[in-house]
Amino acid sequence: MSKLTLIIKREFIAKVRNKSFIVMTFLSPLLFVGMAVLIGFLASMNKDSVTQIAIHDEAGYLKNDFKSDKHTQYVDLSEMPFAIAKDTAGKNYKGLLFIPKVAALPELDGKVEYISDDSPSMEFITNVERVINAKITKENLDVLGFDTEKIEKAKAKTSLKLSKFSGEESLKGLNEIKVAIGGFMGYMIMMFIIIYGNFVMRSVIEEKTNRIIEIIISSVKPFQLMMGKIIGNSLAGILQFMIWAVVGALLFFIASSFFGLQMGASSAVSPEMMEQAQQAAGLSKVQLYINEILNLPLTLMLVSFVIFFIGGYFLYSSLYAAIGAAVDSETDSQQFLLPIIMPLMLAVYIGFFTVINDPHGTVATVFSIIPFTSPIVMLMRIPFLDSSHYWQLIVSIILLFATFAFVVWFASKIYRVGILMYGKKPTWKELYKWMKY
């Protein structure tokens, strides 16, 4: 067995046997599902609660226009004198909507007041304003002698139909799906780099503080040790992801067969109704969405994911290894970690803010080619790519791997010197000097 293989094996086993690794592998999916359930639960709790709002409408202009629904209940306090209504509302209700008496309805513009100690949600304000505006507009139109019903009929309510040159109908929201898929892949890479980069760094620091490092590098080259660490840790990470994928797929399978059975049971009762329900619910559209997703360049996405994953992870984790070698303890590593995390964060923000608007715009294109951000930004762009952009993909990959080769060389220089330096926290200047040793 070659020395590199030996090191990879040891690093992998050391990582995988670690209790925290085992716990994280099986706990994270549970945590993830738990969080999703919790968020869902909290959201539904919020929806179930009913907000009671009092209305004091002096002239009775609008009180019938505010309709109570599941979430908001309007209570009419117009009969009470305003002072008492205000007092009552302050004690018993969330707020009081005060509609003063004016000479003519249009004068109400800007005079309606909402009194509450809580700041109301944007949704509520928009809703109230919409009701008031509709009422005043209708009144204005009536005064001007327009037939509001005719106007209503004359209003166009178009919905843009989307299709491709090939003639297929395409769907609204597909852009969002593509962004979601690309974003998910980019985000996964970022998380993996940060988590497993840190593992590599810790492993290097551990060897330093254990003082075993000099024994090891009298047998192997520092470069071999560094690469062994990076590869061994990444294999452990890939194993973790694979376990999650298998568990996820299993859960998905169980869940879908469970719901599938239920659906089958109900369809056995009345097949015609099911069919109607399906059409009514627009299930054919869901089918269309699934087809669209299947039409995405899945192979290209998968292959690129693997390539950018390996390139990006190796690029960053060799930097993590160099930092681990330069410092004596994890607390000292912070100042050096910032420049590593920054491009990762930048990449994710660029991905979410520019790729979604304009996947082939200048910003998205440039950052999908720059090596330190390309693994994330390019992956987010990949669902949008067509053959005219493949040259960018190729340039991006070549640049990524060229930079990777350079960074590994650079990191191994710092690593080589750093692992034998004890006692003091190096400065940036000293790191630069180490390059020349």
Add this chain to the structure above:
Amino acid sequence: MSAILEVQNVIKQYGDYTALNNVSLTIPKGSIYGLLGPNGAGKTSLIRIINQITIPDSGTVLFDGEVLKPEHVSAIGYLPEERGLYKTMKVGEQCLYLAQLKGLSQQEAKKQLKYWFEKFEIESWWDKKIQELSKGMAQKIQFVVTVLHQPKLLILDEPFSGFDPVNANLIKDEIIELNKKGTSVIFSTHRMESVEEMCDHIALIHKSNKLIEGKLNDVKRQYRSNSFQVGILTNNVEGLMYQLTQKFTVGQTNFKSLNEDLKLEVQLGNHNSNELLSILTEFGQVTHFVEKIPSVNDIFIQTVSQ
């Protein structure tokens, strides 16, 4: 006697700092070679070059007549001064791993480990983690790992630090036994008494330069002052002193003795020791007559403080 290791004109610089300034050494096969020097003299830099951890800026190192190359790591056993092991790894697995890194096959490593673990009676430690062992116990494991692959050259940097006297002795005996079987040893330490006891060759490095190198006895001869410490029981001190100062330089000295004798240090100059002895016997009973041999400690301090 051919050399196991030849260091030729090695220069190593770290930035502006010169760690080794044109250092040459010859380590004969089968010797126990003491590499001496104060802290920061350049010993560790030199040892790291021999272990191919760093490369010299210029100069060459020959191992057994060949220019040093990666394959040689399996013929060298290195016990660094700053040493440790993976704390959470089991002793057995760790030893196997380190042995395989040195190029042993798994079977061979197991066989050798069995031999050493039995020899040191530490078989029961196999499944323990290093963090469960004491510092001295971990040091024993480190020694085993260093010699496991039967290296031709052992490089030991402060090997006895961390050992209690019993285990230090055990390790010392092992080193001597390995040496008898043909292993050459480079021995870097500040403990001069162990140098005196074990080494047959020494070199002294100070401020990046080699100052002394050679057989221990040759070096001592070079540093001998040609003076004798004598003790005599006499009634005629004045007469004796008069006679002695005619030929020699005489001074007071002190050594342990059970008698109330006169203690002198006599510089022979170009006379021989018999002349001194014959004068002494004229005046009384000689209780002490020893040539003053410089200890390694004396040589070390004298050279370094020059």
